[in-house]
Amino acid sequence: MKFAPKTISAVLFRVLLFASGCAILCPAGRAAPLAKGQLLPELRLKNGTTLHEVTVVAVGSTTVIAKWTGGQGSIRLALLPDELRAGLAPAAPERAAAPVPPPTAGPAGTGSQVPSVEIPTEIKLTNGFVMHQSRVVRWQPEGVLVDYQGGTVLVLFINISPEQRAIFSARKDEALTQQAKADSRSASAQDTSVRDSEAQKAEEARAREQAEAKAEEIKNGMSSHYLVKGMTKEQVKESFGVPPDDKGDTFFYLARGHDKYGNSADRTLIFKDGVLMGWRDMRDGEPNGAVEH
Numbered sequence: 001m002k003f004a005p006k007t008i009s010a011v012l013f014r015v016l017l018f019a020s021g022c023a024i025l026c027p028a029g030r031a032a033p034l035a036k037g038q039l040l041p042e043l044r045l046k047n048g049t050t051l052h053e054v055t056v057v058a059v060g061s062t063t064v065i066a067k068w069t070g071g072q073g074s075i076r077l078a079l080l081p082d083e084l085r086a087g088l089a090p091a092a093p094e095r096a097a098a099p100v101p102p103p104t105a106g107p108a109g110t111g112s113q114v115p116s117v118e119i120p121t122e123i124k125l126t127n128g129f130v131m132h133q134s135r136v137v138r139w140q141p142e143g144v145l146v147d148y149q150g151g152t153v154l155v156l157f158i159n160i161s162p163e164q165r166a167i168f169s170a171r172k173d174e175a176l177t178q179q180a181k182a183d184s185r186s187a188s189a190q191d192t193s194v195r196d197s198e199a200q201k202a203e204e205a206r207a208r209e210q211a212e213a214k215a216e217e218i219k220n221g222m223s224s225h226y227l228v229k230g231m232t233k234e235q236v237k238e239s240f241g242v243p244p245d246d247k248g249d250t251f252f253y254l255a256r257g258h259d260k261y262g263n264s265a266d267r268t269l270i271f272k273d274g275v276l277m278g279w280r281d282m283r284d285g286e287p288n289g290a291v292e293h
Contacts, residue, residue: 043068045079057166065166073170119171123148124161131155139175144168227269227293231276236269243269257281259289 040054051068058065063074077085123131123146131148138145143156157165157172214230221228222239231239233246243251249271257267258281265281282290 043084044081045075046081047079049079058163065163065170074167119167120164123155124164125155125159126161127159136175139172139179141172141176227276227279229276229278233271233274233276236276240269258291259283259286260291261289263289265289265291 038056040056041052043051043054045051051066051071054066054068056064056066057072060074063076064080065074066072119136121132121134123134125131131146131150134146134148136144137147137152140154143154143159146153146155157168160168214228218228218231218235221231222235225239227236227240233251236251237243237246240253240256243253245252251269251271253267253269255264255266257265257279259265263283265283267279267281269279270277279293280290281293
């Protein structure tokens with residue numbers, strides 16, 4: 001059977017039109033929805049970050065856990081291209097006052113670290129056991145110390161269900177780093193507290209020694225009848241005698257001292273809050289020869 005050239009052209013046009021329409025409308029031509037275990041050679045997020053060789057580890061309602069060249073962590077659904085969210089739960093609405101921060105580029109410039117998903121409070125183990133109301137109290141390289149309804153136990157990462165283990169793996173390095181910094185601050189605070197306590201004890205010991213030395217000096221002064229700074233008024237009167245007037249902050253003794261020339265001089269004692277602070281020897285009308293004690 002022979003076809004006219006005009007008829008052949010019309011047939012080819014219809015074939016090409018069908019093929020192009022299938023490429024546009026058929027399911028095979030659409031981007032596949034994101035699924036666990038899927039490898040994406042390149043993933044461009046809505047904030048402009050491009051991740052390479054992305055492998056999806058777990059798919060959640062608001063985030064996906066993934067690994068990529070140079071990093072691993074969770075990616076918010078709001079950052080994914082619309083075509084990759086087909087079949088997934090809608091992304092949680094973004095707050096206008098808190099825009100999503102861009103991921104930080106990794107060492108090679110091809111990966112990034114994005115904010116990690118929260119640690120689960122219902123930890124599932126590979127043997128099927130669920131630790132209810134769990135709270136991580138300590139991170140270790142091989143596991144976490146968990147406080148839950150049954151007590152506080154060490155849970156190894158290998159014993160956590162794979163989908164939750166990926167979350168712990170994504171958070172581990174950051175958590176260990178923050179924990180080490182907190183331990184360092186705590187140790188520094190303890191060292192400072194110990195030093196302050198030791199300094200206070202040393203100061204108290206010096207004060208006791210000085211008080212004991214002063215008490216011994218006053219005792220000797222009273223027994224030998226000479227003045228010592230720090231004596232009370234009663235101790236002064238017992239050691240040096242009763243002055244004519246003992247009601248004020250000064251005691252006056254006639255001709256009981258010596259000026260700087262060795263001449264007999266009057267002595268005036270000065271008290272503060274009832275404690276002897278010092279005394280002054282001076283002859284009447286001759287201030288140049290006064291001696292301060």
